[in-house]
Amino acid sequence: MTNKNDYILVVDDERAIRDMVCMALAQELYQWEEASDAHKAESIIKQNPPQLILLDWMMPGISGIDFARKLRRMPETEHIPIIMLTAKTEEDNVIRGLESGADDYLTKPFSPRELIARIKALLRRSKQENTQDIIRVNGLMLDTGSYRVEGNGQTIELGPTEFKLLRFFMENSDRVFSREQVLNNVWGDNVYVEERTVDVHIRRLRKALEKTGLQDMVQTVRGAGYRLSNK
Amino acid sequence: MTNKNDYILVVDDERAIRDMVCMALAQELYQWEEASDAHKAESIIKQNPPQLILLDWMMPGISGIDFARKLRRMPETEHIPIIMLTAKTEEDNVIRGLESGADDYLTKPFSPRELIARIKALLRRSKQENTQDIIRVNGLMLDTGSYRVEGNGQTIELGPTEFKLLRFFMENSDRVFSREQVLNNVWGDNVYVEERTVDVHIRRLRKALEKTGLQDMVQTVRGAGYRLSNK
DNA sequence: GTATAGTGTCATATATATGTAACATAACTT
DNA sequence: AAGTTATGTTACATATATATGACACTATAC
Incomplete structure (x- = not known):
């Protein structure tokens, strides 16, 4: 099922690389968008988040690694798979790249086949993980796409961590998790x-x-941890 | 709770890789076993199934990919997480590896940190899947996932120790345990x-x-200890 | 830059669980 | 039945777990 909103964002300052990559994507019938720097990429992402990001490591302005880290911090982008594109001489830094939140990396020069193979693998994995866009538990509604939460119809304001926390508990409702697991x-x-x-x-x-009266859904289980429940 | 039977199986024909990997495992206090080929690995698995398998892609005899496929077919091993180890030049085959049933893959050369990070992530996921289960004895129902206990449909409130106590007796119902054993x-x-x-x-x-009328299931065996029974 | 919001940690308050002793009762022994 | 031992029951001091507000610090927005 191909969604019109499903596309791949290519972020690289070198036009030649972008052209090569996009050509490969076109051949596989992927939709795509291009951005020559992190700022442009960010505004594109905010308008319409992509399914996957190809990100150059070395870029003028905000580097790929910093940008990846930033994306990982925001709940609305943290689940988007990132493939880092690194030049050969930068290989040693690959580990830092992965630690910054990239899911995979490719060393230039790379073949279109290799690129497509990695994209497919990553998309397959992320599809499995991304369950639904809207999760409901009792009177709670959490929209993972728009990063909005409602309780009994009322909008609830949450910080990033609370959002992730609630999302985790809603995805695994009625189960107790120790603090360590959380x-x-x-x-x-x-x-x-x-x-x-x-x-x-x-x-x-x-x-x-509290303002929605749903605060008792977050339950303490003494000696064990916490649980989100409708009972 | 660390179980002595919890260990990681490392399958690789190259001694150098095995040594490197096992060193990293040791540093993290993981238990492990080594096997230089699929046959040896199989007999180890049959004796005592590991919690996770690190599997080399290219091996003389049965290849990692064939072995992974085999493990996935057997009910007693199909749930064991597998991380595939592939050499750089074999990258294109990564997809086939994942399709054969591996849960993750690492491209050589990889850093110990990366190895450990992937192992942790995978173990965490698999632990969570296996943790939840529901035990029933007579009218009693104990849910280890949500930490809930019901007797004849009614919710029963228990402190941590009573919960553990009941769980123990329910897991071993109809058997007498001395106070020391308890x-x-x-x-x-x-x-x-x-x-x-x-x-x-x-x-x-x-x-x-008491409120569920099930209090007589907890029985005293004079001179011996206690027992949980439905009779 | 300055303002604002988000985060992690600590100190303290509060709530709950735990182990033990002391006494009560029931069960075997003779 | 009296004596003896095992178990039941309660109360309570203590230990432990959780809740909460304040604060310093960092990140983000404007």
Whole structure:
């Protein structure tokens, strides 16, 4: 099923690379958009988020690695797969690239076949993970596409972390997660923060839910962790 | 809770790779086993199935891809996560690797950090899938995922220890356990508490079950200990 | 830049769980 | 039945877990 909104964003300052990449994409009948720098890319993403981003590592202005990191921090873009494009001499930095949030990387020069293969693999994986755009639990409604939350019809304002937290609990509702599990799933694996920090964000989430009367859905299970439930 | 049977199986014909990988695993305090080919790996898996398999793509004899496919066909191994290790020149085949049933792949050369990060992510995902299950005994229902207990449809409120206690008895229903055995299994091995403490918690458990009329399932076996039974 | 919002950590308050002792009751023994 | 032992029950001091507000610091927006 091809959605008109499904497209790949190509971000590279070199026109030659963009042309080569886009040619390959066209041949495979992918839709695409081009951006010559991070700023342009950002405004395109905000208007219409792509399904995948091909991102040059070295760019004037905001570098690819910084841009990737930024995208990973924002809930509305954090799930978009990123393939980093690196020049041969920069190979050593690949690890830093992956740590900044890229899902895969390609070393220039690369063949169109290789490019397409990686794109396919990544899209397949991300399709599996991306369940639905709108999740509902009890009176709660969370739209992962527009990054909006409603409780009993009322709009709820949430910070990025609370949003991710609520999303995680809504995707796994009625299950208890220990603070450690919450940290691993919401904050990420190799991030070190205190377990008590979870308490604080739970508190902030509850506070935000108060005006809708849904705050009791976020439940404490003593000795075990937290749970989102409609009971 | 670290289980002695939790370990990672490393399958690669090159000793250098195995050494590098195992060193990284050791540093993270993972248990592991090594196998230099698919046949050896298979016999190890049959004896004691690992929690995760690191599998080289190119091996003499049965290739990694064929072996992965085989593991996916057998019910007792189909749920074991597999990370494929591929050499750089084999990159185009990555997709075939993923299609054969691998859950993730790493391109050599890879850094220990990257290896560990992927292992952690995969183990976390697989642990979460296996954790939830529902135990039923007579009219009792205990959900380990949501930490909920019901007796004849009614919700039962339990403290952490009573929950663990009931879970233990439900997992081993109709068997008598001495107070010492109960302490070892529910409290943990190297904890010292009075044996009579068990009595008190049994009492608390019975009290919590009272409203459902199921309190008689927790039975005293004079001189021996306690038992959970439907008779 | 300055203003604003978001984050993680700590200190403190509050709530709940735990282990033990003491006494009560029931069950076997003779 | 009295004596003896095992278990039941309750109360309570203590330990532990969670809630909450304040604060310093960072990131983001304007």
